[in-house]
Amino acid sequence: xxxxxxxxxxxxxxxxxxxxxxxxxxxxxxxxxxxxxxxxxxxxxxxxxxxxxxxxxxxxxxxxxxxxxxxxxxxxxxxxxxxxxxxxxxxxxxxxxxxxxxxxxxxxxxxxxxxxxxxxxxxxxxxxxxxxxxxxxxxxxxxxxxxxxxxxxxxxxxxxxxxxxxxxxxxxxxxxxxxxxxxxxxxxxxxxxxxxxxxxxxxxxxxxxxxxxxxxxxxxxxxxxxxxxxxxxxx
Amino acid sequence: xxxxxxxxxxxxxxxxxxxxxxxxxxxxxxxxxxxxxxxxxxxxxxxxxxxxxxxxxxxxxxxxxxxxxxxxxxxxxxxxxxxxxxxxxxxxxxxxxxxxxxxxxxxxxxxxxxxxxxxxxxxxxxxxxxxxxxxxxxxxxxxxxxxxxxxxxxxxxxxxxxxxxxxxxxxxxxxxxxxxxxxxxxxxxxxxxxxxxxxxxxxxxxxxxxxxxxxxxxxxxxxxxxxxxxxxxxxxxxxxxxxxxxxxxxxxxxxxxxxxxxxxxxxxxxxxxxxxxxxxxxxxxxxxxxxxxxxxxxxxxxxxxxxxxxxxxxxxxxxxxxxxxxxxxxxxxxxxxxxxxxxxxxxxxxxxxxxxxxxxxxxxxxxxxxxxxxxxxxxxxxxxxxxxxxxxxxxxxxxxxxxxxxxxxxx
Numbered sequence: 001x002x003x004x005x006x007x008x009x010x011x012x013x014x015x016x017x018x019x020x021x022x023x024x025x026x027x028x029x030x031x032x033x034x035x036x037x038x039x040x041x042x043x044x045x046x047x048x049x050x051x052x053x054x055x056x057x058x059x060x061x062x063x064x065x066x067x068x069x070x071x072x073x074x075x076x077x078x079x080x081x082x083x084x085x086x087x088x089x090x091x092x093x094x095x096x097x098x099x100x101x102x103x104x105x106x107x108x109x110x111x112x113x114x115x116x117x118x119x120x121x122x123x124x125x126x127x128x129x130x131x132x133x134x135x136x137x138x139x140x141x142x143x144x145x146x147x148x149x150x151x152x153x154x155x156x157x158x159x160x161x162x163x164x165x166x167x168x169x170x171x172x173x174x175x176x177x178x179x180x181x182x183x184x185x186x187x188x189x190x191x192x193x194x195x196x197x198x199x200x201x202x203x204x205x206x207x208x209x210x211x212x213x214x215x216x217x218x219x220x221x222x223x224x225x226x227x228x229x230x231x232x233x234x235x
Numbered sequence: 236x237x238x239x240x241x242x243x244x245x246x247x248x249x250x251x252x253x254x255x256x257x258x259x260x261x262x263x264x265x266x267x268x269x270x271x272x273x274x275x276x277x278x279x280x281x282x283x284x285x286x287x288x289x290x291x292x293x294x295x296x297x298x299x300x301x302x303x304x305x306x307x308x309x310x311x312x313x314x315x316x317x318x319x320x321x322x323x324x325x326x327x328x329x330x331x332x333x334x335x336x337x338x339x340x341x342x343x344x345x346x347x348x349x350x351x352x353x354x355x356x357x358x359x360x361x362x363x364x365x366x367x368x369x370x371x372x373x374x375x376x377x378x379x380x381x382x383x384x385x386x387x388x389x390x391x392x393x394x395x396x397x398x399x400x401x402x403x404x405x406x407x408x409x410x411x412x413x414x415x416x417x418x419x420x421x422x423x424x425x426x427x428x429x430x431x432x433x434x435x436x437x438x439x440x441x442x443x444x445x446x447x448x449x450x451x452x453x454x455x456x457x458x459x460x461x462x463x464x465x466x467x468x469x470x471x472x473x474x475x476x477x478x479x480x481x482x483x484x485x486x487x488x489x490x491x492x493x494x495x496x497x498x499x500x501x502x503x504x505x506x507x508x509x510x511x512x513x514x515x516x517x518x519x520x521x522x523x524x525x526x527x528x529x530x531x532x533x534x535x536x537x538x539x540x541x542x543x544x545x546x547x548x549x550x551x552x553x554x555x556x557x558x559x560x561x562x563x564x565x566x567x568x569x570x571x572x573x574x575x576x577x578x579x580x581x582x583x584x585x586x587x588x589x590x591x592x593x594x595x596x597x598x599x600x601x602x603x604x605x606x607x608x609x610x611x612x613x614x615x616x617x618x619x620x621x622x623x624x625x626x627x628x629x630x631x632x633x634x635x636x637x638x639x640x641x642x643x644x645x646x
Contacts, residue, residue, distance in 0.1 A: 054555060054636035075559065081636070082557020089640075093552045097246045098239070106553065109239055110562035153556070 001030035001193055002051060002161065007060035009046050020046040022216040023060070028209060030065075033187055033194045035204050038213035045165055047213065048197045052085050052163040053077045065160055082107050086154025088183075090166035092146040094138040094153075100125060101134040104152045117156075124152040128182055144175035151182055161193045162186070168200060176200070236562075240569035243542075250538055255577045257534030258620060261527035262582025262612050263589075266604060268520045270590050273603035276513055288376055289475040289487050290500045291321075299326035299472040300362055304497065306468040311494045312475060317486040319478040322370035325459045326471040329361040329452055330431035333414050361410060363430070364451050365459025368394050374476050379405060379453050382441040391424035391439040398438065399455050404428060405439035407449035428452070430462060475499065528615065531578070532623040539571050539627035550634040564632040571624020572617060579616030583609045 009021040020043045028034045036044040049055040050062060053069045061070050069080060081087075094103045104121040105113050125134050128148040130141075138146050147167060154162050164183060168176030180196075180203045187194040196203070204210060212219040244251045291312060296302035312321035371377060372395065383405070384390025393405055411422040427434045435454065443449050454462075460469055477486040487499035543550070550563050590604040 049637065049640065052555075054640070078554070078557055078559045081555060087555050089552075093548060095549055095552065097242045102239075107556040107558075110236060110558055110565070157557075 001032075001065060002028040002195070003061075003063040004047075004051070005061050007047070007050060007057045007062060009043070009050060009055070010058050019216055021050075021057070024213070024216075024218055026211055026218060028193060028195065030193055031187075031191045032209055033184060033207070034196070034209040034211060035201075036195065036197045036211045036213060037199070037201060037204075038219070040199075042213045043216040044197045044211075044213045047211075048163055048165055048195065051161075051195060052087050053080050054087070083157060084160045086157060086159035086162040088147070088150050088154050088162065088164040088167045090169040092138070092143070092150045092170070094146055094149055096138055099135045099137060100130060100141070100149045103138070103149050104156050106153060107157055121152070121156055124155055125149070128152050142175075144171050144178065147171060147175070147179050148182065151179065151186070155186055155190075158190065159192060161195060164194070164196045166197055166199065168198065168203075236566060237569055237573075240566055240573055243566075243570055244573055247542065250542065251574065251577075254535055254538035254574050255581060257538075258528075258531035258575065258578035258616055259582040259585070261524055261531045262578055262616050263586050264527050265524040265615070266582060266586035266608060266612050267589065267602075268524065269517070269608055270586070270602040270604040272513060272517055272520060273605065273608070274601055277601075277603055288374065289477065289483060289490070291473040291475055291490060291494075292471075292498050292500060294496050294498045296498070299324065299364075300328055302326070302471045304470045304472065306470065308470065308494060308497065309473060312473055312490060315486065315489050315493050317477050317479070317482050317489060318475055320370060320373045320474075320476040322374060322474045322476075323367040323456060323470045324472050324474060325363070325365035325456050325463070325465060325469060327363050327459070327463045327465070329363045330462065332361060332410075332452075333429045335414075360450060362451050363459055363463065364453050365456035365463075366394065366453060367456050368396055368399050371474070372396065374474065376476060376480075377474075378443060378448060379441050379451075382443040382448075384408065384440050384442060389423055389440060391437070393439050393441070394453060394455065400457055401455065402433060402435045402458055403438045403454065404430075404435045405441055405453045406437055407451065408440050408442045409449040410452065411437075411440055433462060528619055532619045535571055535574055535620045535623040536626060538574070539567060539624045540630070542570070543567055543627045543631040546631070547634055547638055550631050551636050551638045551640065554634060555636040560632040563634065564628045567628035567631045568621060568624050571628070572621045574624075575617040575620025576613070578620065579613035582616065583612055586612075 004027075005025050007021055007024045008019070011018045011020060024043075024047060036047060038044045046055070050057050051064070051069075053072065057070055061068055063069070064080075064084070067080070069077065072080060095106060098106065101118065101121050102109075104124060105117060108114075108117050122131070122134055125131055128151055130145060130148055130152070133141060133145060133149075136145075138149070141149070147170070151167075154164075162183065167179050167183065171179060183194055183196070186192070290299065291304070291308070292299060292302040293304055309321050309323055312318055371380075374380075377393075380393040383393050391405075394403065406422070406428065408421070410428075414428065415421050416426065422428060422437055424437050424440060426437055428437055429435070430452070435452075441449075456470075457467075459465075460467055475486070475490065477483050490499040491497065550558075553563060553566075554560075587604060587609070590602045594601045
């Protein structure tokens with residue numbers, strides 16, 4: 001489903017070249033729940049952005065459902081992000097001027113929002129427990145509620161892959177648990193693939209794949225070896 | 236998309252209002268100045284269409300009230316080939332009417348009366364025109380005689396040979412209203428009008444539609460000389476009717492060649508001159524308004540730049556959710572276009588209200604705000620705002636999903 005081969009990413013910081021990823025190779029099977037873990041600055045978020053086609057690697061290839069996202073044109077990447085990827089930020093990133101339902105419909109505003117889409121957005125908000133908040137603006141909602149709207153926004157496209165970057169990072173424990181449960185439920189219900197960057201290992205279950213990154217590389221060790229081996233076997 | 240763009244504007248009311256006002260003011264200036272310009276054009280057009288014959292004045296005299304011609308000019312004119320009629324006229328500023336106003340009174344009033352009333356005085360300078368009744372009766376294109384109201388409206392008649400030497404006048408309905416009876420009703424045919432120290436009987440009421448002609452009291456030339464204490468042979472100007480109007484220009488040239496010290500004012504030439512002057516005035520107005528529009532456009536560009544700079548994260552989030560650069564460009568351009576449309580509509584509404592209000596105080600002259608002018612101002616505001624928003628829109632469209640993340644983290 002997701003195949004990354006020798007993915008590298010470097011940044012220029014002043015005169016210094018920072019290597020955020022130093023050749024990462026792995027596979028993630030379709031319908032799995034994968035956690036990318038590691039210390040701050042290890043490159044886990046950078047990897048997630050590359051997988052979601054938000055950024056381009058310096059070298060290496062990433063294939064998602066047999067499509068090479070690293071060699072796509074900009075228009076193709078736009079379409080890929082619009083139709084096949086759901087992305088959840090740590091800081092929610094809702095549009096302040098839009099109501100909850102219109103935030104969920106954000107991907108479809110340029111092409112036109114049909115009544116069916118609106119009905120679907122309302123239904124999704126009901127599913128995440130916000131049926132009574134459809135017309136609320138982000139500032140009228142709690143952090144947990146905003147993140148649930150962000151999850152609904154990621155799900156409206158019925159994506160192949162849901163990417164979540166520290167989705168519980170700005171929430172309290174209960175709020176974080178609820179969001180993770182929501183993401184897992186949706187992933188199971190739709191048989192989509194979920195890739196989550198997190199610091200919080202309490203969300204990881206034995207059935208999950210774990211990609212542990214340290215200093216820009218997949219860490220050698222029992223957990224990551226187990227996960228990687230599982231991943232390779234399943235593919 | 237448009238709904239989203241509109242929401243982005245209304246959720247920042249102060250900034251949106253200031254940007255709209257910045258472009259509304261030039262729109263208002265454009266409409267105000269051009270409605271005055273068009274009003275003047277119409278006024279001059281009405282006047283010119285009312286003066287179909289040639290007018291012979293002293294050379295360098297800009298208007299008949301400042302002209303005087305020697306007594307022999309009439310005979311000289313009649314000898315010029317192509318001249319059918321040469322009718323003598325005396326033109327002077329009227330003495331006080333019914334003890335007030337008149338020419339000098341109106342000029343003083345403009346300076347001394349309260350602003351609003353003084354402004355009206357500008358259009359209230361009344362002239363006396365003394366005409367050679369016998370000669371004027373020969374004119375086939377006489378302005379006043381044709382403008383007498385029908386009897387059903389109490390128009391009376393124009394001066395005829397029976398009025399020679401008599402204190403009888405034809406006045407406009409405007410003067411009849413401006414100098415009413417004691418009970419406030421407009422003067423009627425058969426009533427008297429006091430000019431200076433002398434009573435005149437009104438025999439006719441006319442309405443030419445021209446501010447200049449409707450500010451004229453017409454009487455016998457001999458009576459006017461007595462009233463104005465002029466030489467018994469004094470003549471200000473001659474109305475000359477050519478045998479053929481097609482030869483008007485040619486006859487005018489012949490008159491100027493045959494008689495030294497006179498100017499034959501050809502209407503066509505006068506019309507062209509007015510058109511040329513108004514064209515230059517319009518160009519000047521356009522330049523002034525363009526400058527103001529440029530300032531308004533800079534205001535819109537500044538507002539949109541500020542707005543987009545604050546929304547980098549939003550644009551990045553949109554890109555993350557599949558918005559193309561073109562989509563972002565369209566959104567910001569739609570916002571600036573809406574600012575332009577709001578400015579155009581607000582400016583148009585304010586201008587229409589102002590013109591309506593001002594026209595209620597003006598007499599014989601009105602500002603002309605046509606639908607075409609309103610449409611042009613709306614289209615102009617829309618275009619300028621859209622153009623001014625292109626650079627901010629282009630900048631916003633350059634945002635990538637990663638910019639959203641970086642700004643989000645930085646924020």
